[in-house]
Amino acid sequence: MQQTRDISFATPRRTELFDDLVDLFLGAGFRHLTLDEIARRLKCSKSTLYTLAGSKEQLVRAATVHFFRRNTQIVEDRLASTAGSRERISAYLSAVGHALSTASADFMSDLDTFPPAREVYEQNSRIAARRVQELIDEGVAKGDFRHVNAAFAADLVSTMMVRIQQGAVRDQIGLDDASAYRELASILTAGIGL
Template structure:
């Protein structure tokens, strides 16, 4: 039988509204996760570190994994809001995509190497990160398709491009490039590769 701190499969984060005190604890947890990771997070340790009752922590989720999941989902939801906004209001699809990847890089700046590493190895982090990578991939592909339809991007195999993007995003998510460059920089480089690969090259007029 699982104890509250045991690694159980995460369910959906609780949607119950937070009190001011719970919100402060929640925000403090996110700051801690971003600074030092979350693989070693336990209810007992958090109660001591944040000087709060376990009851306050359990208001955030019924188990250790549910709390971690809720915090991570909130973090990636904030990123999604920022990156979705970055796609809007541009005159060209290329500018929209560049803005999108810049927004990803900026949003991930507070994330320490320990946080990124835990997204790769902690089961809860893997699940949340994987889902958000899938959603980000869908947004990128839609932006490329819009550029193709407008004639800004060259026509190519949408399925091939989608597969390449999905593979690259998944490799970044899994930490495959960690020994080469940080995840933030990997997203920036991927953005440049995509843009230079899909932009239609027109012969200059004489």
């Protein structure tokens, strides 16, 4: 498998194309779209798409990476402007839920059935779980939370994030992704509070 081209040195036009690509995929999914259809919807040529990635599979993976990079910055910015241990965990998980709330059921289904994109999602879920673990550890150190096994709590968060991503929470309970993340934050912070 070829490496996905690095988009960290993207030009404004490439960034705009990736933003448009992400928006297209979030709304319509991607499995059913051909490169011709993607180019038509983005109002660009197929050769332009090939400057972003060497194949449709690589394009989907690169767009998924772009989605998470873009939203990681938004989530971290929200976290940076939030004080208080409980509030920081709630802000973090709510921001993650908000970022994912823009994804259609088609996108989430396609993501789950396309291993390269699912791998990106799962990697970001692990990163998010580690971030929650750090936030719990910070809260315990400050005396805002009771002493808990932060790794276990982070694993619990990670497990729920996967269930949310797979649509299990939506299908079985009826909560949309954003609401599920808010509930997760509420239960977690109440469970570790003093």
